[in-house]
Each structure stands twice: as structure tokens, then as C-alpha cells.
Amino acid sequence: MKTIIAVVLTIGAIALLMAQRKSEAAVSGPEFTKDDKLLLPANYREWVFLSAGLGMNYGPVAEANRDRPPLFDNVFVNPDAYRSFMKTGTWPEKTMFVLEVRASASKGSINNGGHYQGDVVGVEAEVKDTARLGGWGFFAIGSGTSGKQIPKTARCYTCHSEKGAVDNTFVQFYPTLLAVAKEKGTLTPAYVAAER
């Protein structure tokens, strides 16, 4: 009898700890609706930040806002993929990037002349899922909570493929990752040749 109680307690305690770990992780990679839209995870702002730019002028959100003050972009990646990249210099299956485009402001509070971030203007995403997408796919989420895949004829596919420093991604703009890719020797030959 004592044995049974002890075993039940063991299973209960382990289940509790595992459930807690799962809930802490929340959404940790790409998830799709039944009609193949990519969901924007509610907690993507808790994913790993890669870098920010100002006025980088690429992608459909930037193009649609050419007449506005320069836009910021923040790039986040799911933590599992980040940890994998830090070890290997490559992206695993189920890697998901979120590109958050924000307005910039210059006058406010104590700031004089610098640029700080305002409201979200739009969100785009890039996902590696070979089984589902045949490789990488780009998704236009805009200001919604999910978005359709951008057709494979779009410019983003060729540009990322030809110019991304590592496997269709612009690691050249993410300084902490660029150092890892150099060390692991995972930069594309095209990128290495262009930088010479």
C-alpha cells in the first residue's frame, strides 16, 4: 500500500512540474490555423530579441510607409531555435522569426532629437518548416493575430535566399549571431565572397 501511495505521489509531482514547465514556455514555435494561416504568438515579445534597425527600407510594411518618418524594426526568434543556433550556427526546423515594425518618434519627454519606438505598424514572419512549406515561408500578419503565406514568387524569397548570410536569414544584421556563424563556419559562400 505504501508503495502504491509513493508511486502515485511520484507521478503526480512529476506531472505537476512538467505542466509548469510547459506553461512557462507558452507558445514556443510556429502554429497554424486550419486554413494554413500562421498564428502570431501572444508572447512573441518574450522570445529572444536579435536586433533592431531604423529606416532599413525593406519588406512590404516598409514599402507601404515610405512617406512616413523612418520605421523601426525589431526582430525576435523563438528561444529553442536561438539556443540551437548558438550551439551550431544553423537554424533547426520550426525556426520562427517575427519582424515587428514600429513607428519612430523624436519629440517626447526628455528625448531631444534621438529616435524612440512608437506603436506597431505591422508584423511579418519567416518560418522554416520543410515538411509544410518546402523550406522557408514568409507570412504577412499586418496588425492581426494571424497571416497568410506570401506567394513564393515574391521578392523576399529570392532576396533572403541570395543575400542572407546564413540559410535565408539576414544574420549579417544580428551582431551576436554573426559572430557565432563566423566561428562555426556557417556563412553562405555567396555572403563570404561578397564581403571580401
Added chain:
Amino acid sequence: MKTIIAVVLTIGAIALLMAQRKSEAAVSGPEFTKDDKLLLPANYREWVFLSAGLGMNYGPVAEANRDRPPLFDNVFVNPDAYRSFMKTGTWPEKTMFVLEVRASASKGSINNGGHYQGDVVGVEAEVKDTARLGGWGFFAIGSGTSGKQIPKTARCYTCHSEKGAVDNTFVQFYPTLLAVAKEKGTLTPAYVAAER
């Protein structure tokens, strides 16, 4: 005998899971050396990103680099403090901000004219630890892995106290937090009055 084995296995399994959780969390808040220097956690880039600015022109690192192209600043906060703020609009004890200042670059790869981030120029931190610091403390880490507290006579203390939108912190520059502070009613009276 069976009971003893089952209990030992229980304890072992729980210890293993707890150790794993601790290692995943890694450093999750402020830690100090014996001579009161604040340690820069090796994993602070996995903390929660709050926002980035360009050319914001405040703090000692920015002041020491006035003749250079504008600097980016990335702000990270420890995940426990972030989750607490999202629920309450206030900062708990052991809140730690990391301000990472980076060079900006404009010409490189496919970028034309926008600004993207380069190497780290310096790091500063702000910690809330009433028992140790009597409230908030600022730390100059520079390019090291730890840093001394900035004397309480420095300008950062009065500026954060007088102008920070929530409890000595510049929540007005962190758009996702500003919305929470508005909802929870935790903006300082001075900030609310100045924005009117």
C-alpha cells in the same frame, strides 16, 4: 524495501526536474560580487527586450561618444520582473534593467541608408534592491562583466526619479509597458501632469 526505492526515485526525479528548470532559467536577476560589483549575466540577451532607440543621447556611454555616429540602445529586463510588471504595472524588488549601447552602421550588405546595429560600445544597468541599495541603483559595466555602482550624486538618479514615467524607469519609451501602466494607473503624477 519497495517503498524506500520508490521514495528515493521520487526524490531523484523531482531533483532532476528542478535542476533542469533552474539551468534553463540561468541567471534571472541581480547578483553581486563580494566587493559589491553588479555582475552582467552571461544570458542577459535572453531576457525580455523592452525597446531600442537611436541617438537618444543620455547616460555616460552616450556622452563619451558624442563625436561618433548615433548609437543604438537596447533595453532588456529580467523575465520575472517583466511578468510581474505585466500583471501589476509596478516593478518588484530584484528588478534589473540592462542598457546595451551599440554602434550603428549604415552601409553594408543590402542596406541603403537605414541604420543597423554593430558592436557593443558599453553596458549600463539599473537595479531595484531596497535592502542593499536603499531603492534603485545604477551601475557602469562598460565592456566588462561586472561594474561598480554609480555614486548617488550622479545625474541619472535625479533624472530617473523626476522624469521616469513609472518608479524611476523610462516606461514612456517602452510602448508595450506604457499601455500596461496606463491601464493599471501606475504612471507617476509628475509624468501625467507633464503629458497633459
